[in-house]
Amino acid sequence: MVNGPSTQMAFVEVDCLPTHRDLVVATLCRVPEIISIEVSARGRDLLLTVVTHDWTALSDLVLSRLQIDGILRHRTSLVTDIHLEASDWRLDALNRAQTLEVARIEVHSATVPSTVTPADTALIDLISHDGRIGFAELARLTQRNASTVRRQFTRLTACGIMKFRCEVSQESSRWPISCTWFCRVEPGHVAETVRILRGIPETRGCFSTTGESNFMFIGWARSVTDLLRIEKEVAQSQPTLRFLDSAVAFATPKRIGWFLDQSGCATGEVVVPTFSTPVSKKH
Template identity: 40%
Template sequence: MRSRAPELSEEDLALIHTLQIAPRVSWAEAARVLGSTPTTLAARWQRLREAGLAWVTVHSGERSGDVVAFVDLRVDPTERAGTIQRLALDARAASVEETAGGRDLVLTVIVPDYDALATFTLDDLPATPGVRAVNTHVATKVHRQGADWRLDALDRDQQAALREAARHAESPAGDRIPTSHWPVVEHLARDGRRNAAEIARAIGRDPATVRRQVARLLASDALAFRCEVAGLRSRWPIVCTWFAQVPMTELYRTVRSLSTLPELRLLVSTAGQSNLMFLLWARSTGDLMRIERLVNEKLPWLRLSESVLTLRTRKRMGWLLDQHGRATGDLVLPTSLHPA
């Protein structure tokens, strides 16, 4: 078991912010933006990865057609540890969080269709040892996601330079990932900065072929790269989710306003009594109160119905985490990254 790691330094945060904007930027380009050297940045990134403090991975993109749902579970306290372990190893549960406030666990479920969601939530979860109750919130639209969230370590000029470096041409071959590309996808999920030559050696394929496949994946909207950070080691260790009801006539204005919050990690329209769910990373519980007051003042038509505090994240987008939120190095490839 890893010991408690020190807080991230300013240089660490700047590098992570860089890779949030441009996950596969070259070390040479990153060094020009950050005023460092490629060797220094590569060594710093290796240290962060090995410590489980940050990592680059991939997930299904905006046009994948996946069904996303957030599932609340009540579990038997005597079977909690075993239940969490079983769920963390299930590829359909992309994320697993231990929470307070009316439920014990919250799962982020990503599956290919509604039949698969019904099977998981109506059949498999109720039959899981330790699970007492299941409540499902189906996402109708994901407005913002974790990959959109940014640290505040770079200035505007640095961010603009990295956005320009991250631009890529649109894929001429569409957004469907060919079956032949999936071994490459799996390796990119484990290390989103791995180059084509390394992947080719690992899977025993021709380097030129793998380079073409990587280029196609980089240009495809069916796949998205993201740089993750261990939340407890960042400046925002408090995670809270709010459920709200918003008149449909005010939805667009609400989404636009909430999207300006720098703490926003996730913003989703859902089916049900609460039609909007948003998750924030905050600096402190006092910061949560400030944000709630701000939301009430700016959006008087929004009715907050419930808040849920995350106590510990055990799995995030397939990556298993330790008690401090650091990547253990173990990945359960999400269902969304399995070939159809």
Template identity: 35%
Template sequence: MNSAISAIDDTDRALVHALQLAPRASWERLAPVLGARPETLARRWERLTSAGEAWITGLGLRTGALSPCMAWVEVMCEPGASPAVGAALVEDAHTMGVEHTTGGRELLVFVAVPDLHTLYRYLYFRVQLIPGVTGTRSSMVTAVHIAPDRWRLDQLTPAQSDLLTGRTRRAAGPLVPTAGVVAAMPMEDRLLVLALAGDARRTVASLARESGMSESTVRRRLARLEAGQSLRYSCSMASALSGWPVSATLWAEVPEYEVAGCAAVASGLRETRTCMSVSGPWNFIISARLRSVEGLSRYTADLSRRLPGLRITDTAVALHVRKSEAQELDQLGRRLRTVRPDIWQDPAPHA
């Protein structure tokens, strides 16, 4: 048995689940929920993060009041070229995710840029000029129904989750994002947001020192960005250690008038990690975390049974997730490093 895997226990997974619910909560706040001393939790988290087995990412990709321009990009490569192409794409600030997949494409890449013109420059003056790339196919994201930061390990009991979040438990139902006013991101907030990409639990004092702001200014800006959902936190655990080691992507067609209902039903399935509307020959993309490859057929069957109007047109299993939410990963899904997600930089400065 892999020694790294055997060292992970249910308390570690419960800690990750708690931080998925409250990413910047103090150890003192988490201690009574998890039944452990604050210093014990701090030591566990230090061990997990030092080994790349868990981490918390902070992402804020807005440009002013505008959402980022996002796309799923399928990359086709010459025989034997996909490892080198994947390594090149991992280095780009504009790629949030890079996967080697099964199916009709060698690589599946999730891209975020400020606007359509930057996406054009990235695709035609960067991606398509990488040696070994033979073609690309892009699907623009037109709506995000479920974002990856909503996926949970579900290690805590409902009572523990409610205690941590302060919620009163109501009748169970699908978790669907609610509409609200999203805060704009001024240009001066970008450096603050980028500083949280590798470690979203950084202290206000360290952020103030790095940014040159006062601590009160940092607190005020963080509170505004968090409240307006311009800054989102995502706590992750290495896939091989989480109990959900398989990543899969599904392309589907859904009647436009059924999109909201399909998103609500898909979000109620345990495996669903993201759900987005896209442009192209299909209009729906779902990504899922599975306990095994065999679980893909059960998941697609469950989706089809619950959603008669949804027609799955293609599926792909990730052979190797090289990058996720701006983090470079190894073959077990452990974090190697953060690739600074400065999506506002020119992706092809010499073009």
């Protein structure tokens, strides 16, 4: 994942004609700024996760580029704060010793630079296609010295521009059901609510948003009935929170740029997200 200092994130709920849904999904999958797409069970046909490099790009996407055949209407919730994201979620696949070892080698965030250079963009693009690529191969492909590439990589990760996220086929995991809850939380209770959600292992994302539902969280559950247990646990721990709606995903055709098949596995095709800070080109 790539984060820029002016990055704008939003969730977009899309209603479309039933006969056009597959075509709409195929079209939206090709849009780099739409990083993830879920086909919802109710309330909306599609739930899009959108990340653009600035406000102007988001406005253009929502007001112009989403005007395609088959889309009836769409509703946008702007993300005002990211409290928890999927890269923070743990699969419980590592033992304690392995977890401590990973924590030891993790790079701590520093100040994010205001610009991303053309060389940074080239490196990010290569890593987005293959997160396992080595420094020697990166140096060969960028025609640069391996030590220079290593320093560049360290700077981008230390500043938080690049974050790594290891995904798993959800259908093959112990948590095959994905649900997004739309809630209302009083501003003074947001921090406490985030703390409660961090203590629930199924929580994969937590965001403050604009709109009537000013708070959203995402969870992976073992079964549909397990969703009720999560709701009860949250409601009992935070009585001031109001559940307004929820969206269970029937399918996820795209996640963080990668196209997924019906089993939730990557097809090998990826549309690299273009939400890092734009680089001005010299003519």
